[in-house]
Amino acid sequence: MNISRNEHRARRLLIRDETTADIPAISRLVTEALRMLAQSTGTEASIVEALRAAGALALSLVAEEGGEVIGYLAASEGRVGAEGGWGLIxxxxxxxxxxxxxxxxALMAEALRxxxxxSRGAALVGDPAYYGRFGFRAFAGLSVAGCPPEVVQALPFDGGEPRGELIHHPAFGLDQQA
Known part of the structure; x- marks a missing residue:
């Protein structure tokens, strides 16, 4: 049986919950990975640390290969207007x-599962070309102040249409309605 390099890598990839020992690697990874994005504020690792300290991480997943943390996904509880129960990725x-x-x-598939x-659905602010393949899309009534509407996206698990401002945890430092 012939196994391609990518198939071999996929077999060794482990998606799991973070451990305390992973925290320094997560902070380095978040900073390094987001440094290349124009919209990065450089505060993203601090946001994750604040969410963790507040007990607000609904999910904190790492992708590990060969003992090395090579990917990370955080999700916290969010609201759409007054409607709670949204997983904010x-x-x-x-x-x-x-x-x-x-x-x-792989991280997104596990998070959505x-x-x-x-949760009633998942929501995020991000690139529509990337997140659209997971079923995320913009909705006319969904917003985050200061963000272009096309990057504010949701994946309602009940097929509904979210309407209102996507409210993040205060750790994100956004000026939002409480």
């Missing part, structure tokens, strides 16, 4: 040298 990062190898896809058990 972000950040989702992969080590830059490991892009386009299915690591982000878990969020379907506990």
């Amino acid at each position: 972000g950040p989702l990062v992969v080590l830059p040298s490991r892009h386009r190898q299915g690591i982000g896809t 878990r969020l379907r058990e506990t």
